[in-house]
Amino acid sequence: MSVRNTPEPPADPDLFTAEWEEWHRGKDARLAAEHGFLAITGLHWLTAEPQRVPDAPGLWSTGPGGVTVELEEGAELLVDGTAVRGRYDFGFVPERGGVDAVWGDVVIEVAKRGGHHVVRPRHPGHPLRAAFGGTPAYAPDPRWAVTGRYVPFAEPRPTTVGASVEGLKHVYDAPGRIDFRLDGQELSLTAFNGYTPGGFTVLFTDATSGVTTYAANRSLRIDAPGPDGTVHLDFNRASNLPCAYTDFATCPLPPAENRLPVAVEAGEKIPHERGPVNP
Incomplete structure (x- = not known):
């Protein structure tokens, strides 16, 4: 060489x-950016057991069909501009891919990394973002x-x-x-x-x-x-x-x-x- x-x-x-x-x-x-990496408040690894995710509504789980959320009464997410309530299946998410669900001024990222499904809420007011210089x-x-x-x-x-x-x-x-x-x-x-x-x-x-x-x-x-x-x-x-x-x-x-x-x-x-x- x-x-x-x-x-x-x-x-x-x-x-x-x-x-x-x-x-x-x-x-x-x-x-x-408003929902960039500095706005992420947590990295949550999903399992088959429904779990609450801080800074996000509902119970989240994963299975053969992908990620599912069970929203409580009155809670609503926007996915691809469509309002969803109750149970929602996100379907197939490719490796290194992701889907964004909007909850007020929060974006909830549903992603797949290393073969595992994760959820990462992104809050514009997160202190890490607010203090970034x-x-x-x-x-x-x-x-x-x-x-x-x-x-x-x-x-x-x-x-x-x-x-x-x-x-x-x-x-x-x-x-x-x-x-x-x-x-x-x-x-x-x-x-x-x-x-x-x-x-x-x-x-x-x-x-x-x-x-x-x-x-x-x-x-x-x-x-x-x-x-x-x-x-x-x-x-x-x-x-x-x-x-x-x-x-x-x-x-x-x-x-x-x-x-x-x-x-x-x-x-x-x-x-x-x-x-x-x-x-």
Whole structure:
């Protein structure tokens, strides 16, 4: 593996910084949205035994047909814009999928994670959201924006990784790896399918993890490769997953091979919510 990675200075350094700042503001805005991750008040694992869920009406359970709620008289949820009362079956919820039920100004997320059904109420007034002041981050620096090469596997590899919740496992298809050079070292990251057509997501840790950046993981989105497999990795946009802010997330951990031996002093740092950040 040999990848040239001498970063070229951006044509307009001011534009480079402005675009990064816009990205960072947008990331924090989505996180702190009215019903974003900072609004979650609890993570509740459902069983066949009906249970009450704090901050939500009714009795909740799961079975072969999926999640069911039994609402008390006078209680009402809105699901896909339709009012439901009494007993309601949410039906099939795919892995990593979810359904939102609205209860007043609260959104109750019904989801499936690691093969288990969960319920997560999201309250706009949750103190974690109300107190959020933004995510600390390294100042953007073009030296952390490098060129790499995507190397597809012969077949996508099912890859099992741990989660921020002890005992939970996630399985992703890894279509290939990304080779690149950073701080004079030849490196590689296993890539998962991303959120844009042909794009990728990589989960990683590095020598800053647990020191200035969140210990468990960070994430980097990468656009689809060019015709020759060239990809662009901008570690200035290495971002925290929701588990960096709240214990009510089920975020995946990086595969073992994605533990970089270098200190990636770029991107988002440990959130204030998790304690002081070292310089």
